[in-house]
Amino acid sequence: MAERTVIPFGPQHPVLPEPIHLDLVLEDETVVEAIPSIGFIHRGLERLAETKDFSQMGYVAERICGICSCIHGQGYSQGVETLLNLEVPQRAQFLRLIWGEQSRIHSHLLWLGLAADAFGFEALFMHTWKLRERLLDWVEKTAGGRVIFGANKVGGVRRDVPEDLLKAMVADHKIIEAEFEILADTFLKDSTVRSRLEGVGVLTKEQAQVLGAVGPMMRASGIASDTRSLGYSAYDQLDWQILTEDGCDCMARVKIRVREIRQSFDMIYQAVAKIPSGPVDARPKGFPQGETMARLEQPRGEVIYYLKGNGTKNLERFRVRTPTFANVPPLVAMLKGARLADVPNIVLTIDPCISCTER
Amino acid sequence: MMREEQPYISAEAQRLPELAADRLKDGWRLVVVTALQDPQGLEISYVFEKGQKVEGLRVRLSLDQAVVPSITSSYLAAFTYENELQDLFGVKVEGLAVDFKGQFYMKKRPNPFLKEPKEGAAAPGGVRG
Numbered sequence: 001m002a003e004r005t006v007i008p009f010g011p012q013h014p015v016l017p018e019p020i021h022l023d024l025v026l027e028d029e030t031v032v033e034a035i036p037s038i039g040f041i042h043r044g045l046e047r048l049a050e051t052k053d054f055s056q057m058g059y060v061a062e063r064i065c066g067i068c069s070c071i072h073g074q075g076y077s078q079g080v081e082t083l084l085n086l087e088v089p090q091r092a093q094f095l096r097l098i099w100g101e102q103s104r105i106h107s108h109l110l111w112l113g114l115a116a117d118a119f120g121f122e123a124l125f126m127h128t129w130k131l132r133e134r135l136l137d138w139v140e141k142t143a144g145g146r147v148i149f150g151a152n153k154v155g156g157v158r159r160d161v162p163e164d165l166l167k168a169m170v171a172d173h174k175i176i177e178a179e180f181e182i183l184a185d186t187f188l189k190d191s192t193v194r195s196r197l198e199g200v201g202v203l204t205k206e207q208a209q210v211l212g213a214v215g216p217m218m219r220a221s222g223i224a225s226d227t228r229s230l231g232y233s234a235y236d237q238l239d240w241q242i243l244t245e246d247g248c249d250c251m252a253r254v255k256i257r258v259r260e261i262r263q264s265f266d267m268i269y270q271a272v273a274k275i276p277s278g279p280v281d282a283r284p285k286g287f288p289q290g291e292t293m294a295r296l297e298q299p300r301g302e303v304i305y306y307l308k309g310n311g312t313k314n315l316e317r318f319r320v321r322t323p324t325f326a327n328v329p330p331l332v333a334m335l336k337g338a339r340l341a342d343v344p345n346i347v348l349t350i351d352p353c354i355s356c357t358e359r
Numbered sequence: 360m361m362r363e364e365q366p367y368i369s370a371e372a373q374r375l376p377e378l379a380a381d382r383l384k385d386g387w388r389l390v391v392v393t394a395l396q397d398p399q400g401l402e403i404s405y406v407f408e409k410g411q412k413v414e415g416l417r418v419r420l421s422l423d424q425a426v427v428p429s430i431t432s433s434y435l436a437a438f439t440y441e442n443e444l445q446d447l448f449g450v451k452v453e454g455l456a457v458d459f460k461g462q463f464y465m466k467k468r469p470n471p472f473l474k475e476p477k478e479g480a481a482a483p484g485g486v487r488g
Contacts, residue, residue, distance in 0.1 A: 035457070037459075038463070038464075039446075039463050039464030039465050039466075040465060042464040042465065042466065044466075044471055044472075046472070047471065047472055082362065209386070209388060210383065210434070210435070210436070211435065211436045212388055212389045212390070212434070212436040229411065230363060230411065292365070293363075293365050293391075293406065293413070295363070295390075295413075302390075304390060304391045304406075306391070306393050306404075308395060316395070316397070317393075317395045319391075319393045321390070321391040321393075325439060326436070328439055329435060329436035329438070329439065330436075
């Protein structure tokens with residue numbers, strides 16, 4: 001039997017912008033066990049909800065993460081709106097969808113860039129992030145912010161977007177999408193990319209189900225699950241279907257994210273074509289009462305907001321289960337049997353967002 | 360949009376492993392485990408999903424008898440949630456497959472999500488043991 005060695009991976013590592021630690025137990029170059037540690041920067045934001053006014057917590061919810069900020073704000077607002085029995089105007093629902101899908105595109109582009117950097121394709125990394133900047137410019141022009149969108153609030157959205165700006169946005173998005181296809185071609189067909197990712201980090205359909213994987217991780221293992229199919233925002237008014245891949249490996253996770261970017265562009269075009277005119281917010285009345293669980297699809301997968309109100313201005317409980325938190329056990333399973341050199345790629349394919357996880 | 364039904368079924372803590380095993384056999388996915396402290400003690404909810412249908416198991420515990428059996432024998436992925444219960448709410452989870460023994464999160468004081476920290480809890484510290 002080969003001698004066992006324990007290699008610490010993280011919390012500081014070139015492929016990790018945020019701290020997560022793995023103790024990798026190796027036999028020669030093969031990982032036989034991986035023990036994860038998180039919790040280096042746990043902030044206790046959920047507890048803060050018990051001392052802040054429910055309308056102030058929207059600002060905090062958005063700041064759970066700088067990448068997924070838009071949908072964090074939306075999820076919190078959606079939960080409170082359910083507790084208040086508040087009907088959100090249709091135009092606001094469409095705007096939430098548009099910003100949510102822009103959020104998905106920029107997050108997937110960010111991930112594709114990081115993945116390219118991790119497997120040593122730096123030019124691809126730079127071109128991907130350059131394109132992402134163009135999209136963020138549109139987020140800033142329409143929502144007002146680049147990192148924290150600041151778009152969602154309880155009852156709707158903070159600002160409307162004029163029709164001519166929406167049309168200009170669609171026209172430029174079509175150019176961005178065409179440029180993305182050149183990058184997509186490289187990600188999907190380049191032999192160096194495929195040789196690093198194909199057959200690496202396999203998560204079978206059964207493992208994905210039992211270990212509770214979510215989002216692109218789950219869909220790249222052949223499971224058609226996407227909380228957008230619940231029909232929140234205006235997803236029930238668009239023509240779309242859940243995408244899946246059956247490769248179950250790192251390459252399948254690249255493919256699913258590339259296809260989801262294309263789908264998000266299409267959803268934005270459909271939403272702009274169908275967006276109704278009208279108000280963009282409704283005034284909340286009273287205080288949250290009762291309990292609810294809002295489920296939304298972040299770029300990284302299903303996110304859960306459990307809210308319980310007791311009829312006062314403070315929530316009794318605010319609980320967020322982020323996609324990365326759910327994808328940690330599948331990560332541990334994927335690492336077993338992997339080569340040490342493949343560990344960075346495998347860790348990255350869950351698209352780890354530790355800021356979300358350490359809410 | 361139709362509002363999603365989210366029913367919760369009351370359960371006895373001792374039956375959790377058996378009930379979780381049944382759900383796993385039926386193809387349910389573990390979605391989240393959440394704890395809540397109220398004047399009656401602690402309420403812990405185990406939420407499962409199958410084909411977009413969501414259902415929760417809910418157990419009640421008193422603060423001085425905050426012990427539950429682990430469901431990691433069927434849902435291994437529950438180890439993250441159950442370690443969180445131990446760290447933040449001081450719930451003792453018996454039979455946990457991967458037990459961080461209260462060191463899952465770095466925190467300034469033990470069980471920070473309890474409104475009144477338990478007497479005799481471990482000394483505060485910002486570092487892992």
